[in-house]
Amino acid sequence: MEDACREFGHLPAVLTGDSPPLSFTQLAQLCRYVDETLAGWNIPAPSAVAVLLPQSPQNALLCLALMRRYQCIPLNPVATNPELEQQLDPLRPTLIITDTILRAKLDKSSLLSAIPHALLEARAGPSGSFHLLPPTPAFRSPPVSTVLRVDTALVLHTSGSTGRAKAVALSHTMLLSAIRRTVMSLRLSDKDCALNLLPLFHIGGLMDVLLAPLSVGGSVVLSSHTERLAVRKLLATSPVTWLQGVPTMLLEYSRTDAPDTLTPFRKLRFVRSVSAPLLPAQLAQLRRGFGVPIVEIYGMTETCGLICSNPVEEGTQVPASVGTPVATAVRIADTLGKPLPTGTRGEVLIRGEHVFAGYLGGESTTQQDGVFIDGWFRSGDQGYVDDAGRLFLTGRIKELINRGGEKFSPLEVEIPLQTIASVSDAACFALPHPSLGEEPALAVVAEKPVDTELIHQVLGEQLAAYKIPRHIFQVDSLPKNASGKVQRHRLREQFIPTVRSTSPTNQLGPLGEQLRPLWQQSLGVTLSNADIDANFFDLGGDSLKAATLMATLSDMLGVAIPPALLFDNPTLVALEQALLTALPDDSLACHPALSADFPQTMLRELSGYLAGWQGKRQGSQSLLVGVNTRGSQPPVFWGCQSYEEFSGFCAQFSSDQPIYGFRSLFRVNNKDTRSNRALARYYCDEVQQLQACGPYVLGGFCEGACFAFYIAEALRERGEEVCLLMAVERFIAEPYDGRLCYVFSEHSSHSPFRRFDQPQTLWPTLYSGEVSCYRRKWKHRSFMASPCVESLGEILRAEIAAARRGLPSANGLPLTDSTLPEYPPESARQADIQATLPATLSPGQSVCLQVAVANRSDQCWLPGHRSGLRLYARWRRQGSGRVRDWKAGVAELTHPISPGSDAIIAMTVTAPTRIGRWYLELDVACEGLIFFAESGSTLCQLPCLVVYGGRHFSPQLRPPATATQEH
Structure with missing residues (x-):
């Protein structure tokens, strides 16, 4: 540092954005001030000095000054007193330098208050200037030497994944090696300026973005403000050429929905991502947001930072790789430390002059913890090296989940979830299991209720069944340490109490006891009595294991048993009961639901989804699941997408009300209207087997409501009466003359009241029976979850009771009108729409458009009051x-x-109040029923940037040149 200060004395070293720059000459003066001040307090070098200060430029410069002559111990300012006591007691620092606020916290601890402490106060002047107040009590004689080695410059604490703080001593030699390797890997020079936003008690904040850039005459921007807008302002106003951060931090800063979009990043050369894995979707987002290379690296406190790095040149980074070793030795080894072939997963071992000698606490601790093997540091990370020498990390060894002998990394589960837009963050972790040892669980951060079925669908397409978590928890945020690493052990501790083992509700008979060894052999586990009610697929079974088990069972019993029987009866108890009922010799190949319009592939997918639905089935081929089947009331048939939705609905009724659930084709591949109606006809057959004649009560949620409508159609074609059709969060724009009950969310696009201005205009052209309608301020995903489902249950119970008694609904709609519009046929829904729109608008600005609408159908469009046709404008986010x-x-x-x-x-359009990039879409609609684009018509889509002051850039609008005005 002295060499750098002499060589680059006139250049700026430290900037803060709100004070004059601190030059290298002034930095040298500040360092000498610290040396002379501590010497004046009778504290000789190299004494150990702890630093407990908030994130600030003064904190960084004090640590830099201390590292030159003293042994600096930076501390986390938000650590509790017990945590600070655990860290400082074995190190016995001579002095603690803190500020007035944090000093009050130290006074509450007898151990910490006994250590002399001095105060730091910021002062006006160049960036980061400060002065030190004498310690209390004053040193009358030089203190006793510390337990640290003489060449120690820095002591950092690393918690890793266990949460247990471990001290790492870094020498001057190690720091110099780390500086050289960082400068070399990033091609740093005196033209570079680093933005330092990292914690100053971690290696990244003190070495990567402080010592390394300053050593070559570069500058560093230090700021105590890490919120997004403040950082973007710094990037726009300071000469920053690179910054470093953890993925969560970088993703926040890269968001491009602010007015200045990419302006703050125009000087950047690259961005460095550290501490936590950067998932593929996150990498793509950062590339789009920053517009510069994203350099992933691999480093640890124990190695004084950098181990491997991607190059900084554009287009040379390899996704999912942390790069090649930088002046260090890396080995992939087995548990005995023996090197493994290229491409083979193993533990990452590291060796070099930058690697520490062991955690502070003595050689016995090092040996006990197994930190080294044959002179190599055991990183605790798992990975592999490709033919080009690039390192790929696959997870922490201690975090590997061992599910019945099958080991896998949590990252394998987390990466596919990046494709789900509603999931903003997720962490997979292990929970104990009585027979498997461990099972995966998932904590998900999302703005709306978690769609567990969607998660299972996405994971099931990319992972083996044993890797898919059965327990999914929604959390507000994930526990992370200051480096941004997820603390999975805290998730495990949090959710272990919520997963309680249950006693078996059934007992196995003689046949079940014969099945148990086959079941155990197929799964490779030992079944306890608590597992006889456990799902075969939850215990690690998959389609191959299921087929093998059923083939073995067929040989044992001497009768052909279809593999689908296990999907319908996935527990040991249920399978025993199914076999005892003398099932016919059939399979999915001859299932009565199959037809030309409903192929076997769809039936297999549907059967897989239904395998976990609990309830009474009429037979092995039944697709309806019953609850409260012994109740005396006529049944209710309800359609939905998941068992969670179905069970929540059933909970709103008494045990005297039988309910039969059927599933829609949600998430089933290649579905269309024909396959939906074909399945509905089979559902209709099952409905009539369960209830021979009407009146029937049917309903459903979302896509399940469509199936309820199709079943109602089929029943009415057979001459049966349907006394009530309930449609929750799904509008049915098809003719229906029975009693219909709608429940909509005011916030959902499924509601015609949100999509249309006067949605009831054309309803009388479709509905000749009584129609009731309820509108609630719930979100779509909340309908079938507590507490909304309880309120929904009240509505449905009241509607069912009124329908069965022939009474009118309390929320009936007046749809009779002597001047009904004429509903345009589907052949009339073809339009060509053209308009011009300013490229920029101000938030909330109104603008009058001249829209050219061409009739491209073979039907004449009547005026709106006779046809219900309207022109609509809507805003869609880019x-x-x-x-x-x-x-x-x-x-x-x-x-x-x-x-x-x-x-x-002529149409007046109002711009969104939220700034950003939008599309204005213009479409013709049959009021309250359907938009023309939904029937294949051409949609007019116009891009627009909504930004403050946008109205000043808007030219005067003119009608499209190609339009001819007929009237």
Whole structure:
């Protein structure tokens, strides 16, 4: 540092954005001030000095000054007193330097208050300036030497994944080696400026973005403000050429929905991602957001930082790799330390002059913890090296989940979840299991209720069954340490109490006891009595194991047993009962639900989804699941997408109300209207087997409501009465003359009240029976979850009771009208729409558009009051693709438009109040029923940037040149 200060004396060393720069000459003066001050207090070098200060430029510069002559021990300012006592007691520092606020915390600990402490106060002047107040009590004689080695410059604490603090002593030699390797890997020079936002009690904040750039005459921007807007302002106003951060931090800073979008990043050369794995979706987002190379590296406190790094040149980074070793030796080894072939997973071992000698506490501790093997440091990380020498990390060895002998990394589960837009963060961790040892669990951070079925669907497409978590917990945030690493042990401790083992509710008979050895052999586990009610697939079974088990069972019993029987009866108890009922010799190949329109592949997918539904089935081929089947009331048939939705619905009724659940084809591949109706016809057969004649009560949630409608259609075609059809969060734009009950969310695009201005306009053209409607301020995903499902249950119970008694609904809609519009046929829904829109608008700005609408159908469009046709404008977000405002503008067709003709329609459109990039979409709609684009018509989509002051850049609008005004 002295060499750098002499060579680059006139250049700025430290900047803060709100004070004059601190030059290298002034930095040298500040370091000498610290030396002379501590010497004046009778504290000789190299005494150990602890630093307990908040994140600030003064903190960084004090640590830098101390490392030159003293043994610096930076501490976490938010650590508790017990944590600080654990860290400082074995190190016996001579002095603690703190500030007035944190000193009050030290006074509450007898151990900490006994250590002399001095105060640091910031002062006006160049960036990071400070002065030190004498310690209390004052030193009358030089203190006793510390337990640290003389060449120690820095002592850091690392918690790793266990949460147990371990002290690492770093020497001057190690720091110099780390500086050289960092400078070399990043091609740093005196033209570079680093933005330092990392914790100053970790290696990254003190070495990577402080010592390394300063050593070559570069500058460092130090700031105590890490919130997004403050950082973006620093990036825009300071000469920052690179920054370093953990993925969570970088993802926040790279967001491009601010008015200045990419402006703050115009000087950047690269961005360095550290401490935690960067998942593929995150890497792509950072590349888009920053517009510069994203350099992933691998480093540890124990190695004084850098081990491997990707190159900084554009296009040379390899996704998922942390790069090649930088002036160090890396080996992939087995548990005995023997090297493994290229491409083979093993433990990452490291050796070099930058590697520490062992955790502080003595040689016995080092040997006991197994830190080294044959002179190599055991990193505790698992990975492999490819043919080009690039290192790929696959997880922490201590975090590997061992599920019945099958070992895998939590990262394997977390990476596929990046494709789910609603999941903002997730962590897989292990929970204890009575027979498997461990089983995977998942903690998910999401803004809306977690769609567990979607998660299982995504994971099931990419992972083996034993890796898919059965327990999924929604959390507000994941526990992470200051480096951004997820602390999985804290998740395990948090959720172990919530997973209670249950006593078996059934007992096995003689046949079940004969099945138990086959079951255990197939799964490779020992079944306890608590597992006889456990799902075969939850215990690690998959389709191959299921087929093998059923083939073995067929040989044992001398009768052909279809593999689908295990999907329908996935527990040992259920399988025994199914076999005892003398099942016919059939399989999915001859299932009565199969038809040309509903193929076997769909039936297999549907059967897989239904395998975990608990309830009464009429037979091995039944696709309906019953609850409260002994109740005296006529049954209710309810459609939904998951067992969680179905069980939540059933809980709202008494045990006297039988309920039969059927599943929609949600998430089933290649579904269409034909396959939906084909399955509905089979459901209709099962419904009539369970209830021979009407009146019937049917309903469903979302796609399940569509199936309820199709079943109701089929029943009515057979001459049966349906006394009530309930549709929750799904509008059915098809003719129906029975009693219909709607429940909609005001916040959901499934509601016609959100999509249309006057949605009831054309309803009388479809519905001739009684229609009731409820609107609630719930989110779509909340309908079937507590507490919304309880309120929904009250509505449905009241509607069912009224329908069975023939009474009108309390929320009936008046749909009778003597002047009904004429509902346009589907062949009339073809339009060509053109308009011009300013490239920029201000938030909330209104603008009048001249829209050219051409009739491209073979039908004449009547005026809106006779046809219900309207022109709609809606705003869709670029990027997310979600419609945020369905009624940004509405205009009625005031004149007839004949086939092949155009008309100019004036429409006032209001811009969104939220800034960002949008699309304005223009479409014609049959009011309250359907948009033309949903029938294959051409949609007009116009890009627009909504930004403050956008109105000043908007040119005067003119009608499209190609439009001809017919009226």
